[in-house]
Structures are given as C-alpha cells and as structure tokens.
Amino acid sequence: MGLCPCFGDDYEGSENPPADRDPLLLVSGMGGSILHSKPKKFGLTTRVWVRIFLADLEFRKKIWSLYNPQTGYTESLDKKSDIVVPDDDHGLYAIDILDPSWFVKCVHLTEVYHFHDMIDMLVECGYVKGTTLFGYGYDFRQSNRMDKLMDGLKLKLETAYKASGGRKVNIISHSMGGVLILCFMSLHRDVFSRYVNKWIALACPFQGAPGCINDTLLTGLEFVEGFESYFFVSRWTFHQLLVECPSIYEMLANPDYEWKKHPEIKVWRKHNKDGNVNINLESYGPTQSISVFEEALRNNE
Incomplete structure (x- = not known):
C-alpha cells in the first residue's frame, strides 16, 4: 500500500515472483492519451491534454491545429512546439490517469481515470509493467492509417514480444483504438500475425x-x-x-x-x-x- 492516497499504490515492488502471463498491450480510444507540447528548441514540456487547470487556454495555445492535405497530418498552429505522447512507464502513463496532477489524485476525480483501474487490477493479477504489461497512447488527431501511428504500434508490439521472452501479445483496445488496430492489421498483416495472439475490442465503432x-x-x-x-x-x-x-x-x-x-x-x-x-x-x-x-x-x- 502506498504511503499517500494522492500518489496511489506501487505494486511493482512486490516480493511475489511474476506470474506466468502472456504480454498484454492496452490501446486507448479517442481522447484517451495524454498529449504534451514539447518546444522544438528550448523550454519546458507542457501537458496540454488532459488537464483541469487552465485547460481551455493551453488547449487553444498549443493544440489547435489545421489539416494539411499535402502531408496528410493534422499540424498544430503553434509552430514553435511539437505535440508528443509520453512513453513513460512502458506506455502506461499516457493512458492511466489522463490528468496525473496531485490535485486530481487527491480528490480522486474519476472522470479522468482512464485505464487506471484496469491497470491496477492487472498488476494485482500478476502482470508486470515492462515485461507483460504495456500501453500504447497515440496522437488521436491523426488518421488511424498514418505511418507515425503504425510505426509506433509496431515498435510497441516488438518491445512487448521481446520483453516477455518471445511470447505473442494479447491486445485490449477501447473505442477508436480498435479502428487503429484494424488499420494496422490490414496494412501490416504479416507483423500482426507475427506478434499478436488475441485481440479484444471494447466498444469499437467498426x-x-x-x-x-x-x-x-x-x-x-x-x-x-x-x-x-x-x-x-x-x-x-x-x-x-x-x-x-x-x-x-x-x-x-x-x-x-x-x-x-x-x-x-x-x-x-x-x-x-x-x-x-x-x-x-x-x-x-x-x-x-x-x-x-x-x-x-x-x-x-
């Protein structure tokens, strides 16, 4: 049990040996990934989605975008920074508590607790972060078919496969995350067959x-x-x-x-x-x- 409810529990330090589990990858849906604004040169990285305080102001300043038909990408109006998805905690950080500020954790604002309860449950069931449990958050502004999203998912599957000793990966996707997986399966059928064992799609708008x-x-x-x-x-x-x-x-x-x-x-x-x-x-x-x-x-x- 953690020392303070504001910071949750830490199950990774458990003395129990890891359970025999196939690797599991959690994939979020629309709006279900933290997005950061990272300056191209110097400055502090800012969380622009999701946040409670100054949410509307930071959203307009950093994440408002226009679609570029020449590149196929939605590009931010703020040309001094890039929108990136944090990959901390083996990708789980970006899809766990979408506003991980101390205030949200202390008041337990469950509206932004995305995969949090599922992650805690899986860890209690013997899954180990970085070995058998991974997350994939992505820039939900973009087309689900874009190379950047496809390449990121491929890398995450390869990482989970290798970290678990060559065991195929099970996927649980939510909402638009299922569309992303479907695109990947269609465009990279050989990679999907090589690394994926089972796929569970929750509330996917096929x-x-x-x-x-x-x-x-x-x-x-x-x-x-x-x-x-x-x-x-x-x-x-x-x-x-x-x-x-x-x-x-x-x-x-x-x-x-x-x-x-x-x-x-x-x-x-x-x-x-x-x-x-x-x-x-x-x-x-x-x-x-x-x-x-x-x-x-x-x-x-």
Whole structure:
C-alpha cells in the first residue's frame, strides 16, 4: 500500500515472483492519451491534454491545429512546439490517469481515470509493467492509417514480444483504438500475425459512431459534464480542433452497413417560398448527412 492516497499504490515492488502471463498491450480510444507540447528548441514540456487547470487556454495555445492535405497530418498552429505522447512507464502513463496532477489524485476525480483501474487490477493479477504489461497512447488527431501511428504500434508490439521472452501479445483496445488496430492489421498483416495472439475490442465503432461523430461535427464534444466542465476544455474549443482531425471522419457511419435502426440526423429547417415561411423537421441518413456537415462547417474559422 502506498504511503499517500494522492500518489496511489506501487505494486511493482512486490516480493511475489511474476506470474506466468502472456504480454498484454492496452490501446486507448479517442481522447484517451495524454498529449504534451514539447518546444522544438528550448523550454519546458507542457501537458496540454488532459488537464483541469487552465485547460481551455493551453488547449487553444498549443493544440489547435489545421489539416494539411499535402502531408496528410493534422499540424498544430503553434509552430514553435511539437505535440508528443509520453512513453513513460512502458506506455502506461499516457493512458492511466489522463490528468496525473496531485490535485486530481487527491480528490480522486474519476472522470479522468482512464485505464487506471484496469491497470491496477492487472498488476494485482500478476502482470508486470515492462515485461507483460504495456500501453500504447497515440496522437488521436491523426488518421488511424498514418505511418507515425503504425510505426509506433509496431515498435510497441516488438518491445512487448521481446520483453516477455518471445511470447505473442494479447491486445485490449477501447473505442477508436480498435479502428487503429484494424488499420494496422490490414496494412501490416504479416507483423500482426507475427506478434499478436488475441485481440479484444471494447466498444469499437467498426461501422462508425454516428451518434458521437454527428454531434461532434455539428456542436462539439464534452468529455466532462456538470460542474467540472467549467474547469475543462469547452465544447466550442474542442469542436475547433476535431473538425480538422481525419480520425473523426473515419468514424462516420458506414452507409452500406445493415443497421437495425438507420442512423439519421433530424434538423428543423426554415424555408421561404413566395414569401411564405415554413419550418419543417427534415431527416438525413448517413450519405445525405454529408451535405449538412458541409453547410454547417462552410464558414467555420
């Protein structure tokens, strides 16, 4: 047991011998990785996602971005720094407590406790960080198919495979992390077969996530609700980033999938014809919704 609840427990110092476990890699979903702003020359590295204090200000200054169609990457407006994902604690730090400040730990603000409980449970069950337990956080702004994300995942699988003595890796992915794994499996089938034993996908939007994505593109996204939202990144601020992120568009609804209930957007629209004004509730399916998004974002700045 740790000496202070603000800093949690340290199971790595256990005197019990490590259990016989296949290596396990945890992969986060959209917004489920800590992002740092690292100066290209000199200065301090700053956590810009996730944070509670000064969240909205730092988010606008450091992580607001534009999509570059020439490179395929979403690039920060702040040209003096790079957005990086910390790889501390064998990749687990970036997906554990997303705001690991002492304040969050002391008040136990569980809204930002991402893989924390699962990591603690796995360690108690005999998994050892750096030997049989690893994490993979990534820059969720980017397309899930980009080389940088694919190369990082390949390196993490190789590391887990070698650290465990050549045992194949089991993967647990959450949400958009499943899309990332699917892209990797499609683009690097030989590497996937060489290193991966089993893959468990939790709440993965294989056919898209129309409810979340439609709302995100039209009104923005909030990860924290209620009183805590006043200390977090605002819905509008987040919206200005996400509309520039290819990963969001990769989770639009699949129009060819046989949905039990077809996803749709319902919009009240005003029509003026021959001086007569009518307001109608109109419905748009996955394909027709594209025109709604284009119209809504046409003058976005």
